[in-house]
Amino acid sequence: MRILLIEDDTVLGTAVRDQIAADGHSVDWVTRLDAAGDAMAVAAYDLLLLDLMLPDGRGIGFLKTIRNRGDVTPVIILTALDQISDRIEGLNAGADDYLVKPFDLSELTARIGSVARRYSGNPNPxxxxxxxxxxxxxxxxxxxxxxxxxxxxxxxxxxxxxxxxxxxxxxxxxxxxxxxxxxxxxxxxxxxxxxxxxxxxxxxxxxxxxxxxxxxxxx
Amino acid sequence: MRILLIEDDTVLGTAVRDQIAADGHSVDWVTRLDAAGDAMAVAAYDLLLLDLMLPDGRGIGFLKTIRNRGDVTPVIILTALDQISDRIEGLNAGADDYLVKPFDLSELTARIGSVARRYSGNPNPxxxxxxxxxxxxxxxxxxxxxxxxxxxxxxxxxxxxxxxxxxxxxxxxxxxxxxxxxxxxxxxxxxxxxxxxxxxxxxxxxxxxxxxxxxxxxx
DNA sequence: CCGCGAGCTTCAGGAACCTGTCAGGTTGGT
DNA sequence: ACCAACCTGACAGGTTCCTGAAGCTCGCGG
Missing domain, CATH: 1.10.10.10 (Winged helix-like DNA-binding domain superfamily/Winged helix DNA-binding domain)
Incomplete structure (x- = not known):
């Protein structure tokens, strides 16, 4: 599965990237929303992992933008515990799931697997x-x-x-x-x-x- | 989505056609390969449902023919359980998926949805x-x-x-x-x-x- | 610390293809 | 019928691409 990780925290980003790779998926990692847009223009992803606090804008707007243009790529939001309102707003904007930081990497694996199963009937296409x-x-x-x-x-x-x-x-x-x-x-x-x-x-x-x-x- | 159903069994054909229509797609139904060729010359389809046993030839040849001329329309093969070799040959000939008869109509809906998602991931106008x-x-x-x-x-x-x-x-x-x-x-x-x-x-x-x-x- | 190997990048010669030009033929208006 | 405008096959020069081989980097084991 091709996954785009949008996260500006290098420590968390590295950990997430390595975990995803260990799960056998391919990852592209960007730290800014404009880079995310560029990446999505070049490649089609099966899943986006989207941090909501980024240097060049709020992830919510980005999510709304891609949904508005008809993109149905599954999105999992990464959010801090105290940003409850963001979480709700994210789901309303078209996110499929969310993870509250800090989260366990095994939980990440499970959520990814869940999305993967939901969106592709066969587990190993x-x-x-x-x-x-x-x-x-x-x-x-x-x-x-x-x-x-x-x-x-x-x-x-x-x-x-x-x-x-x-x-x-x-x-x-x-x-x-x-x-x-x-x-x-x-x-x-x-x-x-x-x-x-x-x-x-x-x-x-x-x-x-x-x-x-x-x-x-x-x- | 525009779907061309190529199936000579009237009972199964009727059921499939009605199910597809109920899913909100438009269907053209033909019972012979030459009619399928005619239909494809007139209209562009987003998906073909292809039975392999037809009165005027084997569907495999038809599939190979359209692939050879560069047609990339997704194809789902409909085949009986005992025709395993046909199934493999079909995938090699360029089919995207297959359904083994008898199949549940909900399974048909799922496969069609899967193909639709795979091919319209990026809705190219x-x-x-x-x-x-x-x-x-x-x-x-x-x-x-x-x-x-x-x-x-x-x-x-x-x-x-x-x-x-x-x-x-x-x-x-x-x-x-x-x-x-x-x-x-x-x-x-x-x-x-x-x-x-x-x-x-x-x-x-x-x-x-x-x-x-x-x-x-x-x- | 050195040598080694795998993979990656650079280079260069030649092949394949694109495209501007021209010439001769065709078309259309008056 | 005449002329201007347009069409199109052919071709050569130039550009782009292919690919073998050489140079380079990096990690690893000795």
Whole structure:
């Protein structure tokens, strides 16, 4: 499951991120609402973990904004004990669940599992794409039944395509997804990784749109 | 959601059709593969419910055919319990899900909901213009259900027409849009690109107004 | 502290493709 | 019929992309 964590406290954020990763989900972690918006423009998430107190605005407004534009991604709110009114306002704004800080990490796991079960009937969805069987939870891929090993970067890149099947993704968008920490890249790294993915997964998996970008090919 | 039901059993077909309608979707019901092909040529569907045993052929072949021509419409296969091999073959051929007969109608509703959620996670507005389905967000165009590839320049040009449907656009205006910075053009480039667009999208998509410019034709 | 290996990035040569230009043909208005 | 405007096939130059190989970084074990 792809999860977007929006939390500015680095201690809590690190702990939550590690716990989610340990549960077998993939996490993107941002500390600001505008970064969250950018991330959601690039990738589709299965769940948002949303802190309500952030440096560039209140999370409630953000939640209302994405609900207003029709986004139905499940949202779990992270809130401090004394912000009861925020909690209620959050649920009214379209949140699915909430966690009161400080919370136990096992409680986090349980809430995530609950949302996951509620929103995806089958607990361990395997995506079939052409000759590929992709298990997002265990991060494993089989091609014609044979296991394929992807490196971290390769997986991050392929994940970006899986999140938006068929959609055109520019190299800039892909770079933003792979190199979140402002560290800019000035070479054809994306091209090289696309090349490696094609070698491992099949030449037709990723299509080139000259001058525009790449997209996941049809099954 | 527009759903095409392909099922020759009248009892089951009636029940499924009524259930889908009760769920608030619109249904077209055909009992033969050739009728299904005709229906898909006329209307774009969001989901196909495909029985594998039909009077005029096996559904697997039909599924492979539409996938081969690039159609990515979600497909749920309806199959009898003893046709396990068909089920696997169906998934390999590009089906998204399957239902084993006999199935509960509530299960059908759940599967349809699941497919709907998976494919409309990000509601990409799709513009329909005559035989064209245009998805601006993913930058993809389908003509009579078949994908059409546009180059960067062609997109830029077509985009200009889509932004002002029906409005007259002079060549000068189009040049300004395509070649933002001073880089002037001194030939019939626009004419050439219009010609290429017509070849890919259909001759009547762009109309010529002699001596004045071009405009997007009516649907 | 050093060597080693895996993975990542950079580079460079060549291939594939895009696109501006032109020429000859076609269309439409007067 | 004439002329201007437009269409379109062909082509070459330029851009973008692919990919093998080399260089680099980082973590790990010795």
């Amino acid at each position: 395997i995506i079939t794409h052409g000759a590929l069987d992709i298990d997002l939870a265990s991060r494993s891929i089989h091609r014609n039944g044979k296991p394929v090993q992807l490196t971290a970067r390769e997986w991050a890149l392929f994940d970006a395509f899986l999140a938006r099947p068929g959609q055109l993704l520019s190299k800039t968008q892909l770079e933003d997804k792979l190199y979140a920490h402002g560290a800019e890249i000035e070479s054809n790294t994306i091209e090289v990784h696309v090349s490696r993915l094609r070698k491992k997964l099949g030449a037709d998996v990723i299509q080139t749109e000259r001058g525009m970008g790449y997209r996941l090919g049809p099954s | 799709i513009i329909t213009h005559g035989a064209l389905d245009i998805d601006l967000a993913s930058r993809s165009i389908h003509r009579n259900g078949k994908p059409v590839q546009l180059t960067a320049r062609e997109w830029a040009l077509f985009d200009a027409f889509l932004a002002r449907p029906g409005q007259l656009l002079s060549k000068t205006q189009l040049e300004d849009k395509l070649y933002a910075h001073g880089a002037e053009i001194e030939s019939n480039t626009i004419e050439v690109h219009v010609s290429r667009l017509r070849k890919k999208l259909g001759a009547d998509v762009i109309q010529t107004e002699r001596g004045m410019g071009y405009r997007l034709g009516p649907s």
